[in-house]
Amino acid sequence: MQQHSSPWVRRLLIGLTAVFLILFLAVPLIFVLVQSFSRGLGVYLSAITDTFALQALALTLVTVLIAVAVNTIFGLFAAWNLTRYRYFGYKIVNTFIDLPLSVSPVIAGLIFLLTFGRASPIYPLLTAAGVRVVYAIPGIVLATIFVTFPYVSRELIPVLDARGTDEEEAAALMGASGPVIFRRITFPHIKWALLYGVVLCSARALGEFGAVAVLSGRLRGRTLTLPLYIESLYQEYSYAPAFAVSSILVVLAIVILVARAAVEHKGDKRGEL
Amino acid sequence: MYVELKNVVKTYDSYRAADNIDLSIEEGRLVALLGPSGSGKTTILRMIAGLERQNSGDIIIGGRVVNDVPGSERGIGFVFQNYALFRYMTVFDNIAFGLEIQKQDKQVIRRRVEELLALTDLTGLEKRYPNQLSGGQRQRVAFARAIAPNPRLLLLDEPFAAIDAKVRKDLRAWLRSTISSLGVTSIFVTHDQEEAIEVADEIVVTNHGRIEQVGTPMEICIEPKTPFVAEFIGRGKRVSNIGAFRGFARWGHMAAIIQPEFVHVYLPGEDAGASGDALQPAIVQDVAFRGANWALRLACCGEELSAFRSLEAPPVHPGDPVRLSVSRAQGIAGEQTEPLYPEGT
Numbered sequence: 001m002q003q004h005s006s007p008w009v010r011r012l013l014i015g016l017t018a019v020f021l022i023l024f025l026a027v028p029l030i031f032v033l034v035q036s037f038s039r040g041l042g043v044y045l046s047a048i049t050d051t052f053a054l055q056a057l058a059l060t061l062v063t064v065l066i067a068v069a070v071n072t073i074f075g076l077f078a079a080w081n082l083t084r085y086r087y088f089g090y091k092i093v094n095t096f097i098d099l100p101l102s103v104s105p106v107i108a109g110l111i112f113l114l115t116f117g118r119a120s121p122i123y124p125l126l127t128a129a130g131v132r133v134v135y136a137i138p139g140i141v142l143a144t145i146f147v148t149f150p151y152v153s154r155e156l157i158p159v160l161d162a163r164g165t166d167e168e169e170a171a172a173l174m175g176a177s178g179p180v181i182f183r184r185i186t187f188p189h190i191k192w193a194l195l196y197g198v199v200l201c202s203a204r205a206l207g208e209f210g211a212v213a214v215l216s217g218r219l220r221g222r223t224l225t226l227p228l229y230i231e232s233l234y235q236e237y238s239y240a241p242a243f244a245v246s247s248i249l250v251v252l253a254i255v256i257l258v259a260r261a262a263v264e265h266k267g268d269k270r271g272e273l
Numbered sequence: 274m275y276v277e278l279k280n281v282v283k284t285y286d287s288y289r290a291a292d293n294i295d296l297s298i299e300e301g302r303l304v305a306l307l308g309p310s311g312s313g314k315t316t317i318l319r320m321i322a323g324l325e326r327q328n329s330g331d332i333i334i335g336g337r338v339v340n341d342v343p344g345s346e347r348g349i350g351f352v353f354q355n356y357a358l359f360r361y362m363t364v365f366d367n368i369a370f371g372l373e374i375q376k377q378d379k380q381v382i383r384r385r386v387e388e389l390l391a392l393t394d395l396t397g398l399e400k401r402y403p404n405q406l407s408g409g410q411r412q413r414v415a416f417a418r419a420i421a422p423n424p425r426l427l428l429l430d431e432p433f434a435a436i437d438a439k440v441r442k443d444l445r446a447w448l449r450s451t452i453s454s455l456g457v458t459s460i461f462v463t464h465d466q467e468e469a470i471e472v473a474d475e476i477v478v479t480n481h482g483r484i485e486q487v488g489t490p491m492e493i494c495i496e497p498k499t500p501f502v503a504e505f506i507g508r509g510k511r512v513s514n515i516g517a518f519r520g521f522a523r524w525g526h527m528a529a530i531i532q533p534e535f536v537h538v539y540l541p542g543e544d545a546g547a548s549g550d551a552l553q554p555a556i557v558q559d560v561a562f563r564g565a566n567w568a569l570r571l572a573c574c575g576e577e578l579s580a581f582r583s584l585e586a587p588p589v590h591p592g593d594p595v596r597l598s599v600s601r602a603q604g605i606a607g608e609q610t611e612p613l614y615p616e617g618t
């Protein structure tokens with residue numbers, strides 16, 4: 001779209017945006033990379049191949065995988081029932097889904113601490129069943145799921161809303177079952193939005209710090225995710241290793257960014273995002 | 274009777290979108306549901322299709338009460354207002370969908386789809402997607418898709434609404450002849466009276482969630498049973514005092530609707546033939562060219578009338594004094610109407 005504004009205004013706006021991006025995004029990122037190599041390649045390599053670092057990476061990836069899988073399924077259900085059924089209180093549900101976006105992650109962590117920790121009435125039951133939630137991996141996964149759960153449904157709801165129900169009704173009248181309708185009618189329409197939601201959800205899950213920090217217990221090699229591990233290195237004044245491990249996160253973030261651009265490009269071409 | 278609605282009520286919140294609907298439709302008929310916007314046409318159609326559940330009353334299709342039968346088991350084909358074609362499927366797959374769901378043999382499906390493509394004049398377009406088709410082509414795909422599984426009842430919601438005027442005329446004629454050659458009982462919704470009159474065997478006029486009248490196009494036009502129908506059909510004007518018109522004095526101050534077809538206009542000196550004595554003066558208010566004739570708006574005895582004038586007759590202009598006679602009116606008495614003819618001239 002071409003707008004008719006003076007070239008100077010345009011240059012100024014583009015320039016400001018560029019300066020802003022460089023100052024707040026590019027410079028810090030370059031700084032991370034520079035810092036991580038500041039003590040030489042040897043230190044960098046040993047930092048990122050450290051057992052604890054690898055364990056943190058593994059835990060992070062597993063957590064992201066579970067959170068994204070759960071939230072994809074949940075997001076599909078939520079988006080479907082919020083756009084296809086009108087029931088008493090659906091507006092409340094609709095607002096509730098956004099709760100994790102408005103609640104600070106630290107508070108989210110505390111909520112789980114209270115629900116599953118020592119102070120909770122169900123704590124004895126959990127202990128009896130041999131399940132540890134708080135200060136253990138289940139807690140980390142739960143917190144991540146909580147924090148990232150609006151992302152998929154929020155991408156899907158507008159798409160499903162805009163599309164209306166008549167194609168689905170037409171298919172249902174011809175006798176198609178729910179799963180067939182979903183697979184052949186609904187899914188082709190929402191797949192790009194779904195993928196986009198998954199990408200956003202992964203990015204958010206990968207970087208989650210606050211809620212996880214409360215529930216992790218910080219056992220190195222057991223309950224430290226990458227962001228927590230980086231922070232603990234930093235607290236020990238191991239700056240170069242902290243930045244080196246950060247660069248892993250940066251690389252993962254860039255991978256996700258590229259995936260996102262690809263999805264956007266594909267979806268855009270077909271006018272579906 | 275193939276389709277029957279008995280005392281059907283449908284409310285949205287407290288609004289009665291269908292208010293005690295009683296309706297019977299004979300097998301093989303092509304019926305139009307005609308009424309103004311919001312009068313409940315779509316609601317009735319969707320209830321018959323099982324897409325909406327009535328609050329009370331019975332719906333009977335083919336002798337079976339279908340209140341609790343899902344739409345897919347009612348033997349219906351449905352053409353949606355905006356066609357609702359499956360946009361990620363080709364024309365072929367759209368038409369084949371219903372048959373695939375029924376798990377019919379691939380070969381059988383192919384043959385049936387090809388037959389329907391030929392019937393709907395879409396041969397050669399089977400690989401296209403819906404957004405690569407014109408409005409008229411989409412409409413025909415929707416029609417083909419609806420009849421592919423051989424429904425016994427075809428429901429069409431404003432099948433021509435999204436199509437421009439010229440194509441619409443052709444499609445109407447095509448749809449009419451195709452449906453009658455298939456012999457499938459069909460109900461279509463429209464708010465265009467001309468369409469209903471041209472296409473349907475029978476017209477059901479709806480208003481405010483009620484049925485005002487059921488009848489053949491001829492009956493609806495000539496013998497409107499309620500004031501609403503009398504006013505809705507045609508381009509008639511309502512007058513509050515029919516007694517003011519020559520020949521109608523005995524009905525006093527009765528209200529009536531006068532259709533333009535029954536108002537005859539003569540310029541001074543123009544030969545009025547036999548009705549010469551019954552003429553009374555009027556003033557032309559407005560003249561509009563309508564292609565086949567002139568449409569006139571006239572002031573007469575403090576009332577407003579509309580009339581047509583042939584293109585062959587000498588032209589009239591706004592402000593011209595003319596003389597007119599009324600050969601028929603539809604008198605309104607409460608919720609009833611009766612035809613009135615002038616006397617004594």
Ligand SMILES: Nc1ncnc2c1ncn2[C@@H]1O[C@H](COP(=O)(O)OP(=O)(O)OP(=O)(O)O)[C@@H](O)[C@H]1O
Nearest residue numbers: 285286290308309310311312313314315316317464
């Ligand atoms: N889902 C709904 N919720 C609430 N009210 C509705 C709903 N669907 C229809 N209505 C109301 O019911 C009445 C009848 O609607 P319907 O769609 O049957 O009208 P229609 O005769 O098909 O009109 P149109 O010619 O504009 O399509 C309208 O007043 C409408 O506002």
Ligand SMILES: [Mg+2]
Nearest residue numbers: 314315316462
């Ligand atoms: Mg409608």
